[in-house]
Every structure is written in structure tokens, then in C-alpha cells.
Amino acid sequence: MAKKDKKGFFAEFKAFITRGNVVDMAVGVIIAGAFTKIVTSLTNDILMPLINAVISLITNGKEVLLITVLNKEEYLINTGTVDEPLMTVNPKCIFINWSNFIEAIINFLLIALVLFLIIKIINGVHNKMEEKKAAREARLNPVDEEALKAEQEAQAKAEIEAAEEQARLDKIKAEEKTTNELLVELLHKLDK
Numbered sequence: 001m002a003k004k005d006k007k008g009f010f011a012e013f014k015a016f017i018t019r020g021n022v023v024d025m026a027v028g029v030i031i032a033g034a035f036t037k038i039v040t041s042l043t044n045d046i047l048m049p050l051i052n053a054v055i056s057l058i059t060n061g062k063e064v065l066l067i068t069v070l071n072k073e074e075y076l077i078n079t080g081t082v083d084e085p086l087m088t089v090n091p092k093c094i095f096i097n098w099s100n101f102i103e104a105i106i107n108f109l110l111i112a113l114v115l116f117l118i119i120k121i122i123n124g125v126h127n128k129m130e131e132k133k134a135a136r137e138a139r140l141n142p143v144d145e146e147a148l149k150a151e152q153e154a155q156a157k158a159e160i161e162a163a164e165e166q167a168r169l170d171k172i173k174a175e176e177k178t179t180n181e182l183l184v185e186l187l188h189k190l191d192k
Helices: 002-017 020-058 098-140 145-191
Strands: 067-069 076-078 087-089 095-097
Touching: 020 098, 067 098, 095 098
Parallel strands: none
Antiparallel strands: 067 095, 076 087
């Protein structure tokens, strides 16, 4: 029984994995990974240097680190020699690196913008295809507007006539009740 369940599981998994949606999703994930690398490179290699250049112009060439140190340790320490200094990040320093956060925000905004544009283009193409399909169906199945209008008017007229007939029948029933009540009342008076 366990082998049968195992084969059923693998058969079900194989059916799941070979469905078109799963394959499309996998391709989308791979393309998204590559696209993310492109956007990250655009941010790190082009936009951030431009932002740093603007900050440098604003601060008259002074070095600005977008870092907030949370403890009293120095952010950079010299791990080289006196003749050849090598500045590295102090492992004892606790800090917030705002530039990484800004890079992540720029990456997100660029990806969101590109996805918005792609979806907008896809929706535009989809709407045009729907319009063409509707136009083609209209050519293949021409609708006689006058016949359609006449049919709608006839249906409305039939509904009005049915409502008038119902009102007439209701009135007759009401009058019959009144007549019957009068007859009963008259018979009671005669019996007395």
C-alpha cells in the first residue's frame, strides 16, 4: 500500500511540475533574478555615484558617510601600517548604514516602475485584442439594431399589458369579495 501511495505522490508531483503555470513561474523567477542584478548594478554603479557626487557638491567636497554609529567606537580603523594605511570597518562598531537602505529603496522603486510599465503594456495589448475580437464577432454576427429595438419594445409592451391584466383581475376579485360580502350580509338580514 505504501508503494502505491508513493507512486501516486510522485505521479501527482510530476503532473504538478509539468503544468504550464509552474514552468512559466519558474521562468519568471529566473528572469526576475537576472533583472534584479541589472537593477542592483544600475543603482550601485550609476545612481549612487551620481547621488554621492551631488552630496559632494552640496558639502563642498567633504566626505559624507551615510552611517549612524550607535556606540562610542570609531567606524573606520587602520589595519595597515603607518607607511601603508588600510582603513577597514571596526568590528566593534555598531552602526546603521543608511546608504544600503537608500540603495534598497531605489532598487525597489526601479523594479516597481518597470513592473508597472510591463503590466500597463500587457493590459493595453490585452484590451486591444479584446476590442478586435469583439469587432470580429460583430462582423461575423451582425446585429440588426432595428430588430433588437423592436424586440425590446414588444417585450416592454407585453410586460405593461400583463401588469394591466393583473390589475384588472385584482380589481375584479376585490369587487367579487365586496359583492359576496353584501350577499352574505343581505342573507343575514333576511334571516332575522
